[in-house]
Amino acid sequence: MSEIPACPVCGMEHTYPDGSMYICPDCGHEWPQHAAVREERQQVVRDVHGNVLQSGDSVIVIKDLKVKGASVPLKQGTVIRNIRLVDGDVEHIEGHSDKIKDLVLKVCFLKKA
Numbered sequence: 825m826s827e828i829p830a831c832p833v834c835g836m837e838h839t840y841p842d843g844s845m846y847i848c849p850d851c852g853h854e855w856p857q858h859a860a861v862r863e864e865r866q867q868v869v870r871d872v873h874g875n876v877l878q879s880g881d882s883v884i885v886i887k888d889l890k891v892k893g894a895s896v897p898l899k900q901g902t903v904i905r906n907i908r909l910v911d912g913d914v915e916h917i918e919g920h921s922d923k924i925k926d927l928v929l930k931v932c933f934l935k936k937a
């Protein structure tokens with residue numbers, strides 16, 4: 825493996841190999857190099873609290889969000905039901921609310937319902 829992966833805990837890319845381990849100088853996390861290969865194959869989508877999200881779950885918006893192309897914002901506490909995961913993207917989900925259809929939302933503004 826020629827490319828060193830980002831830290832699985834904090835997401836920073838300052839990691840470096842040390843023997844058979846990768847080390848993150850930003851948060852101090854250490855993990856084995858063979859575990860990094862497994863993690864890259866299996867991407868997990870997590871909400872703001874670290875809960876694993878799956879297609880069909882319901883999530884709650886934790887902050888008022890402006891929505892491009894819509895005249896009304898997405899209010900805090902809005903429930904997005906029956907979400908869909910975006911293939912190859914662990915930072916976004918697709919779904920719709922009662923007032924706004926076809927939303928693509930960042931998971932950092934969502935918590936699992």
